Amino acid sequence: MPRTRRTRLIRGSQYAAFGLLVLVIALTVDWPSIRDSYLDPSKAAPLFPAILTVALKNTLVYTAMGFAFAVMVGLIFALMRLSPVTPYRWLANIYIEFFRGIPLLLWLFFLGYGVPTATGRQLPFAPYSAIVLGLGMPAAAYLAETIRAGIQAVPRGQVEAARSLGMSASRAMVSIVIPQAFRIIIPPLTNELIVLTKDSSLVAILGVAAGTEELTKFGRDQLNTLVNATPLVVAGLCYLLVTVPLSLLVRRLEARNARAQ
Amino acid sequence: MNDPVNDPVSTVTGAAPDDAAIVVRDLHKYFGDLEVLKGIDFRVNRGEVVCVIGPSGSGKSTLLRCINQLERATSGQVVVAGTDVTDPDVDIDALRRRVGMVFQSFNLFPHLSVLRNLTITQRRVLHRTRAESERVARATLTKVGLDDKVDAYPAQLSGGQQQRVAIARALAMGPELMLFDEPTSALDPELVGDVLAVMRDLASEGMTMMVVTHEMAFAREVADRVVFMDGGVVVEEGPPDEVLGRPRHPRTQDFLARVLHPTAAAPKRSSG
Numbered sequence: 001m002p003r004t005r006r007t008r009l010i011r012g013s014q015y016a017a018f019g020l021l022v023l024v025i026a027l028t029v030d031w032p033s034i035r036d037s038y039l040d041p042s043k044a045a046p047l048f049p050a051i052l053t054v055a056l057k058n059t060l061v062y063t064a065m066g067f068a069f070a071v072m073v074g075l076i077f078a079l080m081r082l083s084p085v086t087p088y089r090w091l092a093n094i095y096i097e098f099f100r101g102i103p104l105l106l107w108l109f110f111l112g113y114g115v116p117t118a119t120g121r122q123l124p125f126a127p128y129s130a131i132v133l134g135l136g137m138p139a140a141a142y143l144a145e146t147i148r149a150g151i152q153a154v155p156r157g158q159v160e161a162a163r164s165l166g167m168s169a170s171r172a173m174v175s176i177v178i179p180q181a182f183r184i185i186i187p188p189l190t191n192e193l194i195v196l197t198k199d200s201s202l203v204a205i206l207g208v209a210a211g212t213e214e215l216t217k218f219g220r221d222q223l224n225t226l227v228n229a230t231p232l233v234v235a236g237l238c239y240l241l242v243t244v245p246l247s248l249l250v251r252r253l254e255a256r257n258a259r260a261q
Numbered sequence: 262m263n264d265p266v267n268d269p270v271s272t273v274t275g276a277a278p279d280d281a282a283i284v285v286r287d288l289h290k291y292f293g294d295l296e297v298l299k300g301i302d303f304r305v306n307r308g309e310v311v312c313v314i315g316p317s318g319s320g321k322s323t324l325l326r327c328i329n330q331l332e333r334a335t336s337g338q339v340v341v342a343g344t345d346v347t348d349p350d351v352d353i354d355a356l357r358r359r360v361g362m363v364f365q366s367f368n369l370f371p372h373l374s375v376l377r378n379l380t381i382t383q384r385r386v387l388h389r390t391r392a393e394s395e396r397v398a399r400a401t402l403t404k405v406g407l408d409d410k411v412d413a414y415p416a417q418l419s420g421g422q423q424q425r426v427a428i429a430r431a432l433a434m435g436p437e438l439m440l441f442d443e444p445t446s447a448l449d450p451e452l453v454g455d456v457l458a459v460m461r462d463l464a465s466e467g468m469t470m471m472v473v474t475h476e477m478a479f480a481r482e483v484a485d486r487v488v489f490m491d492g493g494v495v496v497e498e499g500p501p502d503e504v505l506g507r508p509r510h511p512r513t514q515d516f517l518a519r520v521l522h523p524t525a526a527a528p529k530r531s532s533g
Contacts, residue, residue, distance in 0.1 A: 160331055161368035161427075165382040165434060166358035175385055179372050 043230040047222060051231075054211065055218035056238050062200045062214055065128070066135030067193055073136065074143030075178070081148050092144065099141035105202055108134040112206040127208045134203065139196050146188045150181035187253045194246050198239065215239060280306045281340065282438045282469040283328055288337035290323055297323045299493040301337070305438070310470045312480035312501070315490035316516055321473045324490070325442050328471065329353075329360045342437050358386060361431030365443040367423040369415040375402065375426050376411040379433045387434065394433075401429040405459050421452030425459055438469035445476055477520060481505050489513045 080092035099107075111130040116122050123129040154177045162172035182189070201216035213221065219235030283305040290298035297320045305311045313321045326332040327339055330346050330353050339346045344356050370378050379398035383389045389397070402408045405425040415423055424444055431439060441460065445453040457479050464470055464483045474480060480487050480501055487504040489497045489512075497510045508514045 155368075157364060157366050157368040158370065161362075161364060161370070162382075163354075164329055164331060164357055164360075164362040164364075165431070166354050166386045167382060168354050171385055175381060176370055180370075183372060 038229045038233050040228055040230045043226050043228040044234050046226070047231055047234055051215070051218060051222075051234060051238060055213060055215045055235070056241075058212060058214040059197065059200055059238075060242070062131050062135065062203055063193070063197045065132045066139055066200065067196055069132050069136030070139035070143050070192075070196070071147075071189075073140035074147050077140060077144035078147035078151060079173075081144065082151060096141045096144055099138040102138075104134075104138055104199055105205065107138060108202055108205060127206050127212065130206055131203050131208075134206075135196060135200055139192065139199075142195075143189070143192055146185050146192065147181060150185035151177055153184050154180045187250050187257065190246055190250045190253070194243050194250075197242055197246075201239075282307045282309070282342060283471065284338075284340040285324070285327070286338040286340075288324070288327060288339060289335045290320070290327060290332060291335045297493055298327070298334075301493075301495060303488065303495060305469060305471050307438075307469050308467045309485045310464045310468075310472065310483055311486045311488060312484040313471065313473045313488045313490060314475070314477070314480060314516075315496075319490040320493040321490045322442050325440050325471060325473050328440055329357050329362055331362075354386075358434055359437045361428075361434060361436035361439040363424070363427050363431055363439065363441045363444045365446050367415070367420070367427045367447070369423055369427055369430070371415050373414075374411070375407070375413050375415070375418075378415070378426060379430050382430070383433055397433050398429075401433045402426070404432070404462075405429045406455070419452055420448045421455045424448065424456045428456070428459055428463075432463075438471070439463065441470065441472040441474070443473050443475065445474070475520065477505060477517070489516065491516065 077092045077095055080088040081096070083089055083092075108130070111123065111134045112127070116126075123133075158176055158180065159169075159172050162176045163169070167175065200214060203214055204217035204220060208217065215235045215238050219231045222231035223229065281304060283303070285301055285303035288298050288301040288303070289296065299320075301320075301324055303324065313324065315321045323332055327334050328341055328346070330339075334347050337347070341356060342359055344351055346353065346356055370381070373381060376395065376398055379401060380391070380394040383394035383397060384391065387394075399408060399411065402411060405428055407422060407425055407429065410418060410422065410426070415426070418426065424447075428439075428444075444460070445456050448456065453476070457476060460470070460472070460479070461483055472480075472484070482501075484501045486498060487501045488495055489504055489508070489510070491512050497504055497508060497513045503509075504513065505517065508517055
């Protein structure tokens with residue numbers, strides 16, 4: 001019995017330490033000041049409904065546009081990485097390593113300010129072009145690697161069966177391999193979507209016009225207007241509204257995949 | 262060497278050259294430095310059922326995979342239904358439409374229903390209409406006794422059912438001949454019978470079949486000819502009663518002794 005007793009003692013002291021920590025925080029922190037600075041209902045109320053109908057909507061739209069672009073371009077680069085044509089593989093490798101290696105913020109500055117400064121004019125369809133390319137091109141580099149892994153995870157026998165039935169290599173890829181590859185990579189793909197939802201906040205530096213601002217820019221602007229941090233906290237909660245359900249979805253999908261194997 | 266009259270293989274079988282479904286001449290296959298096929302002469306006539314037997318690593322699956330060029334021959338000639346498949350200019354996709362293949366591991370498309378497994382190649386490769394492809398698919402599934410499974414997905418089926426769907430998928434393309442690569446080796450023993458019954462029906466309908474198998478009883482009953490391979494060469498071939506009943510070559514005798522009486526001599530048969 002001494003062994004179980006020792007385990008119980010250690011476990012008990014861990015709970016006691018936790019309780020003590022909670023107690024110290026509750027007693028020492030100045031709650032009214034916290035509430036007034038960060039969670040002031042009177043400062044939160046004027047944020048609505050614009051924070052949902054404009055800011056959150058724009059965050060979702062920019063994320064979706066960037067993601068759609070990234071999936072399409074990522075698929076192309078994944079196929080190029082698997083191509084028997086050596087220059088295609090080089091090109092794909094250069095693209096992937098380039099965008100995995102440079103900071104997203106720098107890339108957004110380049111598109112939003114660098115190119116217009118150099119050429120003396122805005123990109124066509126500004127600011128959406130800078131948003132889609134700015135978010136989508138780096139994400140495509142990550143997705144290319146994910147999609148390539150998915151394609152390689154499809155058993156060889158699938159291609160052999162398709163080819164033995166007379167399908168061409170490209171038809172087998174489109175009809176048999178790619179649909180299965182995407183099924184395999186739904187969990188990592190959803191993770192990429194979560195990352196992109198958060199990265200879309202960097203679009204704030206593009207200084208987009210009224211009505212096109214997303215959550216972070218909106219929160220930042222309201223911070224100036226209201227001289228209070230509450231808008232940033234509410235904006236953060238809005239991100240969690242999107243990312244937490246996606247994260248739970250990934251866990252469920254991963255658990256299902258683990259069971260299926 | 263290509264003169265069919267003096268061809269040693271056609272002389273053995275005594276068949277006219279235009280009866281040939283498969284003619285293999287002096288086929289060599291290397292995997293890197295490993296010579297898997299060491300000069301194979303082999304022939305299957307139209308309407309004939311040929312079972313290829315032999316120990317693991319004897320090259321029998323490789324030979325079968327060279328027929329529809331899933332493996333490329335290193336040297337030698339493979340003529341299938343009058344087409345030289347070793348010719349680099351040949352339209353291999355067009356030929357494969359005429360040659361059905363059944364795999365040891367079924368290789369059904371897991372993301373598609375049974376019906377779609379049968380229709381996708383008909384529609385994408387043969388460009389049949391949706392209605393026509395579904396009619397053919399249902400008729401073929403009825404033939405293998407699985408017409409009640411059209412809407413099921415492969416993962417919902419037993420191994421034996423999956424393999425019968427795989428046979429139906431190949432048949433739906435209307436092939437001139439069928440290749441079977443150890444079709445029952447991945448199945449639980451109690452599921453083997455249903456698959457063999459479908460193959461037996463197919464043989465009795467006159468389908469040309471090349472079957473790589475370990476099912477000696479099936480070979481004895483259904484095959485017109487049995488080919489025994491070992492070490493990358495054809496050691497012995499002939500009618501099943503002769504090759505399986507009175508094998509002449511000691512390697513054939515040794516192999517059959519081990520397969521038919523697995524407890525008497527180790528090692529047991531293995532798949533692959």
